[in-house]
Amino acid sequence: MSDLDVSAAKLLLIDDDLPSLKLMEAILKQAGYEKITTTTDPRQAVQFYREVKPDLIATDMRMPEMDGFEVMRQLAGVIPTEEYLPILVITGELDAPTKHRALAEGAKDFLNKPVDATEVVLRIKNQLVTRQLHRQLRMHNEHLEAQVRLRTKVVEQTQLDLLNRLALAAEYRHDATGGHAWRVGRMAMLLAEMKGLPADQVEMIKRTAPLHDIGKVGLLDAVILKTGPYDAADWEAMKQHTKIGSRLLSDSRAPLLMMAREVALTHHERWDGTGYHGIKGVQIPLAGRIVALADAFDIMTHPSPYRATLTLNQAKVEIEVQAGKQFDPELSALCSRLIDREGEKLLAATGPLQLVA
Ligand SMILES: [Fe+2]
Ligand SMILES: [Fe+2]
Secondary structure, eight states: OOOOOGGGOEEEEEOSOHHHHHHHHHHHHHTTOOEEEEESOGGGHHHHHHHHOOSEEEEESOOSSSOHHHHHHHHHTTSOTTOOOOEEEEESOOOHHHHHHHHHTTEEEEEESSOOHHHHHHHHHHHHHHHHHHHHHHHHHHHHHHHHHHHHHHHHHHHHHHHHHHHHHHHHHHOTTOOHHHHHHHHHHHHHHHTTOOHHHHHHHHHHGGGTTGGGGGSOHHHHTOOSOOOHHHHHHHHHHHHHHHHHTOSOOOHHHHHHHHHHHHTTOOTTSOSTTOOOGGGSOHHHHHHHHHHHHHHHTSOOSSSOOOOHHHHHHHHHHTBTTTBOHHHHHHHHHHHHHHTTHHHHOOOTTOOOO
16 A cells, blocks of 8 residues: 555645535545645636646536646646546536546546545546656656666776777777877868767777777788888788678678678778779768768878878878779868868877877
8 A cells, every 4th residue: 555645645626515525625635635726717727736736636527617627738738648547527417428438638537526535535536646656666766767767878988998998909909109099080070060060970980990900900910010122912911801800790680780781891991993892973872972981081191101191281192192093082172172171180199099109
């Protein structure tokens, strides 16, 4: 049974007949109810509801200015849908159709006139107990939802944390100067923003782009640490890092890991189809096309054993020249604008993944 505190329950009674109203009030006071608001004017129902915030409303059905149906209709417009606020209908004789209509319009129970004190007390208490149970259930649900939200956040945070650590591992392996993975992540994020992608996609690209070269952890030292010019066999071995990366990140249903895998596999594809795996144009996943550009720009503008370092302007020209060949032409144009807008900041940016002390 419930531990209902009747003295705290707020009741609103509406009846145009003052003696009936007084009788109801007296019965309920006798039963321990202390917070009873009464009115003989049904037109004040909504106003009283707002002021009193009752736990239960009992309304007469036949009243001159406004009948019980209209009272319920007006209340329905202001009572929040998630709230269980019992409305009891007090009436003399009730035929079946009127009863059905009252129930359909939100009445939870009926009280017959002339009222029977015991019945009034029991029926009102029943409704208040039901309201209390509804409330407890709602609070319990809200608590559970909050718990689920918290757990989901922890899981997401763990995923991001692990991705960062993976990116760091990849960087230790092949980026002696540090910062490449982080800069590629930042530039890919800026390009995704300029492309107009939704915020969650931009965030995912920012998080997954630093992992593009994760597959290099699986390459031989002889290839990865070579400082001299690469021969055909070296290039062939180097190409494997996209497949190794894809294998490392495969078989996950987590959207972040799925995108990271896509990026690892396709960041050396070229718009004209002459890249590592021969994928062409828009068949290359967008995240892969974006990272391809960010990665190439960063390699062009930083010392590398594979090619001469370019100035910002030279890199911009190269990216424009490669529009529609190596790069998605639309992204190339966005990248040109990004270089104009951010300038040196694109080169100097270093983040938490920086390895150089
Ligand atoms: Fe790569
Ligand atoms: Fe890279």
